[in-house]
Amino acid sequence: MSEWSQAVSNFKSAANETPTISGARGLQEEEPLLFEQDAPSRTGVDLPEQPRVASRLGAHARQGAIGLPGLSEPQVVRHYMRISQKNYAIDTGIYPLGSCTMKHNPRLNEKVARLPGLADIHPLQPLSTVQGALELMDTLAHWIKMLTGMPAVALSPGAGAHGELCGIMCIRAALDARKEKKRIRVLVPESAHGTNPATAAACGFTVDPIPANAEGRVDLAALKAKLGPDVAALMLTNPNTCGLFERDIREIADAVHAAGAYFYCDGANFNAIVGRVRIADLGIDVMHMNLHKTFSTPHGGGGPGSGPVVLADSLAAYAPMPWVVHDRKGFRLVEHKGGEAKAALGRIKGNHGQMGMFVRALAYMMSHGADGLRQIAEDAVLNANYLLASLKDQLTPSFPGTCMHEVLFDDTFLRDTGVTTLDFAKAMIDEGYHPMTMYFPLIVHGALLMEPTESESKDSLDRFIAVIRGLARRAKTGDVEYFQAAPRLTPRRRLDETLAARKPVLRWQPPPDRRAAE
Amino acid sequence: MSEWSQAVSNFKSAANETPTISGARGLQEEEPLLFEQDAPSRTGVDLPEQPRVASRLGAHARQGAIGLPGLSEPQVVRHYMRISQKNYAIDTGIYPLGSCTMKHNPRLNEKVARLPGLADIHPLQPLSTVQGALELMDTLAHWIKMLTGMPAVALSPGAGAHGELCGIMCIRAALDARKEKKRIRVLVPESAHGTNPATAAACGFTVDPIPANAEGRVDLAALKAKLGPDVAALMLTNPNTCGLFERDIREIADAVHAAGAYFYCDGANFNAIVGRVRIADLGIDVMHMNLHKTFSTPHGGGGPGSGPVVLADSLAAYAPMPWVVHDRKGFRLVEHKGGEAKAALGRIKGNHGQMGMFVRALAYMMSHGADGLRQIAEDAVLNANYLLASLKDQLTPSFPGTCMHEVLFDDTFLRDTGVTTLDFAKAMIDEGYHPMTMYFPLIVHGALLMEPTESESKDSLDRFIAVIRGLARRAKTGDVEYFQAAPRLTPRRRLDETLAARKPVLRWQPPPDRRAAE
Amino acid sequence: MRYLPHTAADRQAMLATIGVPTIDALFADVPAAARIEGLLDLPRAQGELEVERALGAMAAKNLAAGSCPSFLGAGVYRHHVPAAVDHLIQRGEFLTSYTPYQPEVSQGTLQVLFEFQTQVALITGMEVANASMYDGATSCAEAVMMANRLTRRKRAVVSGSLHPHYRDVTQTYGRFVGFETRLADPVPMAEENLAGLVDDQTSCVVVQNPGFFGELRDHTALAEACHKAGALLIVVVTEPVSLGAVKPPGAMGADIVAGEGQALGMGLVFGGPHLGLLATRERFVRQMPGRLCGETVDVDGRRGYVLTLSAREQHIRREKATSNICTNSNLCALAFSIHLALLGEAGFTRLAAINHGKAAALADRLAAIPGVGVVNDSFFNEFTLRLPKPAAPVVDRLARKRILAGVPVSRLYPRRKELRDLLLVTASETTTEQDMAALAAALEEAVR
Amino acid sequence: MRYLPHTAADRQAMLATIGVPTIDALFADVPAAARIEGLLDLPRAQGELEVERALGAMAAKNLAAGSCPSFLGAGVYRHHVPAAVDHLIQRGEFLTSYTPYQPEVSQGTLQVLFEFQTQVALITGMEVANASMYDGATSCAEAVMMANRLTRRKRAVVSGSLHPHYRDVTQTYGRFVGFETRLADPVPMAEENLAGLVDDQTSCVVVQNPGFFGELRDHTALAEACHKAGALLIVVVTEPVSLGAVKPPGAMGADIVAGEGQALGMGLVFGGPHLGLLATRERFVRQMPGRLCGETVDVDGRRGYVLTLSAREQHIRREKATSNICTNSNLCALAFSIHLALLGEAGFTRLAAINHGKAAALADRLAAIPGVGVVNDSFFNEFTLRLPKPAAPVVDRLARKRILAGVPVSRLYPRRKELRDLLLVTASETTTEQDMAALAAALEEAVR
Ligand SMILES: Cc1ncc(COP(=O)(O)O)c(C=O)c1O
């Protein structure tokens, strides 16, 4: 047996009522690291003989072994099969992570994204050989512009945060063009996602927080008070991260513009309003959206994403390269500064953006159509409000009234129980549910932010509600230990994050004796 | 909540130390039947409007509802995701089912089987439009003939048992041609797979069992004694289901032929000898092989398979239609009796056989090549013998000496422990292992038949051995209850098979109130 | 070799544990005369890229039906299969598992089977269905054998409407298994008097609906006649999508339904693997061939599923089994079941309506071609054309223009001159306006 | 609509529970002026078949690189990806999960990341790597920002060997983030004196190896010069397969490696999504951008993995974060990791050797064409040709013959006349003898 196998079998957990010799728990297998299954010379890829020609590596050939493990294909397949089963996924259950829009990922989109004519094309092929690809990008741009009412879109950002960077850079470029170097403050509500202040700061701005009012929205008076000649922009999320529509948004926009600043909107929550609200009519200058949220491109455990940025006329000239132009000779790309890209802020990513995501998002848009996209927003909002209505007597909603696509609770309902939001979440895991977003937004205590999305059926929500209500009752009856010991039924139980951060082990290292032997 | 949800949540299992409200156990979700998620009018497929034309159904239109459940795509995907996770698979662990050859199923084969030029062709297209498909069948036939040394192969049988039927029909046809109507007995060793006697009986033969000798092989003397002018054939599995090579096979063949009978070989265990043994030189008249065993086409939870039958000159003329002929004008199919198919026994299956399996099997053969296929046999035999050598002091091998691709133990090692072979198997399940074949072959008591195949690494076998040895020790220490209560860690524990058979419930029925309401 | 995990060192170590010097020692039982020394005269191992290229080259020599207007049917139907189907059946947990003999770790496959059996029973209008057969043709032959057992008779009367492959397979089985098949002639739109052929030796009558020529018939009276004579009625369905629009066999009094499930969930795959369906009445279930999945409870009282009534099967009953079938078409049943789950009642009936509508539109269009006539009095999505000349050369000619015009009946009945000019044409939801126009134009030209 | 589970009745029931009469009530906060009444002027919902056809039609207008001889590189490389890779990354458990914030139900993704980080560290010869960035170009820009933080300086010296997209992105970031970029001219086979540009304001020097023109360089001396001046050396790798044959940055004293992982596990995908790699020394880890996965134990003492050192990240540190990155390229990292796991040491080094061998063979062949010269003194699998005329029109001409001849340098540097005749040509394990012959013949004709 390998060292790893021994380690696993030596383990006798107190929590395991039925310890096994293998460490496996029925269908839940234990799986070592790739590196612990190494046999030198073994490989999972058969390659032909190498051609016999004189080397052109010069003096630059690699010396010595790399240390990669050798496994056969069956081992590799089994490895990933087994570890995949230790993941929760939207495919396996409701994934109510607020602000993340974990919705159904249609398999059609995976299929079309793999058509050789879309997947097997090089970004630097002659444009005559990629007219269909450019048409697709242009069509996607058309949908995005129609859905938002905005005149321009930059497709290249790689994710939401990258879209923010793009948008803030556009604002900076516009201010530079206006020679307004003094505008160094960016106003960001306290409820904002971390990427907002991080983006503003990365671009050299000072981040100035705006408080929320008692209704979970921007405090208009406070905002107005903060506006001034040194303010570059407001970054506002709408619907915001409390799941609420900023009902003063047009006044906010007017105030921002009156102060000579720009209005950046974080559109991560566009799912709540797609097809129902025209972004252009809210007074927004620039907004990113996440194709991996609203338009269902799969999150893939943390990416890749795609964060197109729509721009008002005020900023459109600064959009980064490249972009697609459709003229009489067909489609072409503007890839370089100068000429029609005179004011463009430059390139912010290699190649032309996340084509693989564009295909999926466009397939999603076409599948839904104008009617289905509007229905998405309505069902997403309906589902969140259904959770709110069904849970509000057991949990504590943070703000009065209805919500948009997500519902925010705080931990008041857990007061004096000894159970924390985290404990509550871990008990949900034992019940087969991925927890909601926790402790975000920061403006309420022990936040529980639930976003069911439109993908959940009523029956699914009903089961979820029954479990949450049951757990809340259990917490209130004082069964603290139950919560503190949760989860019990997962491949691993609570993990020691402090240890991980204190003595970071960020990679596998060969065991000392093996290193010595080499 | 649906009725189903309520049923699940009402369930409080004695075995569950941590009961949950939902019935889920962490990542192990509970999932109702499709029918329990029905909402009329809902669908997971969007279809265009139907054309407005006059119906041609005449008086034959369907009346009333069918009763199919309506689900959306997200629900359907989640349904199958969840229930799939309740399956063990070769992809997730060793699957040592003796006689089943559960080996790695390469994903390359799935990929090529889906090439539109192979998957999206109709069996009745003009032959000019399917020359590549016929070439593929012809190439596969060439490989099979080369690997066995046999002059002919019938590709159309749908699985092993269908191949047996094909082979026994060929024998019957040959006997008919010889006008030997009196040959009504087929000799079948007691260790044979159930399909052998079932096939012979289906074709109207009397099945006459042959005992095994003390070494697990055909008792040659007993066989000779049974041979006579009323014997049509011997059906012999080689290597046999005890995992042993019939070392007297050539004498057996001679005796059978001397008696005027035919020698059918069940080639389900061809994996043990592929590339090392020439079937033609064993005196075999006809043999089926299972592409879904030796040549790795996936079992798919019980099919589809493919059972090509190789034939000696003695029987080749009787092969069923269709077959491929390659002549100067290209490839063509012989689909009808008469002419070159004068003696052919007829058609035994729709269309041309399991093309999807042919593609996969050929990809597998080409990937391994002559060298790799031989290595398969060697590694398969090596792995089985490694199990035998590593377990023989704790378990009780049924026969002396080494084995071929699988190793047979009986339950002597469990004598007086109170633990049965079945109990032992169920304890393996808790350890994360699929059990071996049990209680087969019938000639030893409480059989445990293990076939690791060549796909398992030494490390995988070592872990398996450690667990089996540990369980055997545990059984011998008298911990009967542990075994009798196993499995404890699976989505379901032991199921009541008697109840299932006594009061068969073979389909879902709408609950009475719902039926009344309709 | 990428699929073989052992290194040379592993093999040496394992041989040492076993206690033999070389691998050859483990093959000592093989007679010397049959040993292959060295390598066979076949290519050596190849990498993925090489294998993919070689098979890709063969694929490229075929005309994929999806790449051109295509109107073939005759028992194998091309429908759009939702992407989720093929994705889900490729999950290793489904794809690479064995027959669910250990129910505790096979509830996935077992629940699928229980649902599949229910779906098949529902659409055919029957009480129960099994877990699948190899294909429609073998299912038909096994249905006859089942009827023989149930009636203790050995004669099957077979309609001319039955697909010729099914007729052939049933006849082959009959010859070797030992039953008689009385085959009525294939006559398009015949009003067969099959009841007149039923006698006290007849175990069953086999008809197909929609028939091979596409015609629809109501077999209720035939069922009654059969039952009166102590025989059973077997109804074959080769296009399951028809059951979304057409009166099901169960509503006509069928005793056994043998069908082909390929049209749902599977592609064409050049004819296999496909999916044999078999449904019947509850009281006949113990004479059914093949696997059955049943509901039960586990020791904790929780609902679960097992393979059941195995006392019919070869692994338990050996020579007394109802059939020798073992491996069936499980993964195809899964594909069928997923496709039907996605469709649901609304989608399934609508799919059927669209298929019918497209076929009706196409029939009208083709009937307008001078010299071409639609033979059918009724049909679902497939109908028979009579051309003014032999159909096969016309089809070949259109194939050269990359139009797959349909199946000439002569491909299946090459010796029946009277059927020589007949062409089977199928439409489906995948048939476009352009496809129809292309066929109509090319056909008009070819028959001119 | 197939993706939306609610029926009209569901919606009514839910509105009743909520206590509002219509859905509009839930949108009451939206200013009237911004409400969309009715439907936008966009197509209505379409079925799978229609969507597949529409996108398939766009796909059909492109020339897939795999369908013709193709020699493009310049930062994006076409390799054969084993079928198991794409199968495994499509498993719903990987594909449809979120960032692994709940480690108890995310050990799958977390173990993948831990293994990925280790693999990246091993092949680059660095101590640690992060969990990925968007792509190579943004990774490069973030590496400079990281060097700025580590050195508290704000000037980057950038080699002419750096891919022009990386140069552009770094420059854009520099302009807005606030650091200076000193760009050396792109000169094929230049022996740059970058050390000479390093001063006490220089945070880092950025070089690429193999360089944009394919050349190989040893940057050990440069690393030493940097370190002496208190600056860091950033080495960019755009073709990770080269690391199977070429001395890795870690062995040259690199402080940060920014790379593009696309060549392993991913296809071309018209340029994205690809995979940003970032590796560094252990002591710099707290200034790294992006996610990191670390090993720990659970409450039962069992080994497990978590995201760690999040105190660098935006969701914890907000405006003080090391980067604003959140979503990265996790699924691409998975594909990369599976591909590399399949290759292993033996396969990876052999793949590199084959790539090099093919490129060398191709270079010899093309150099034999009159008027055509290979510019490189060294290369891995990509080299620069000098043609006797501008390269872009030649490439266009060959594209009309369905040969993708390479990348004309002018596509990336349109304003540099001196680079106009240069053509980047790449070979790989997918390049066949016939491919080479086709290119050689067509190129010879085109430059004649
Ligand atoms: C409100 C909000 N803004 C921005 C982001 C960042 O988007 P991304 O992860 O795509 O970079 C997120 C993602 O979680 C978000 O929820």
Ligand SMILES: Cc1ncc(COP(=O)(O)O)c(C=O)c1O
């Ligand atoms: C020895 C033997 N013969 C025949 C068969 C039947 O093959 P199939 O299941 O393909 O019909 C099997 C399958 O398990 C077998 O093991």
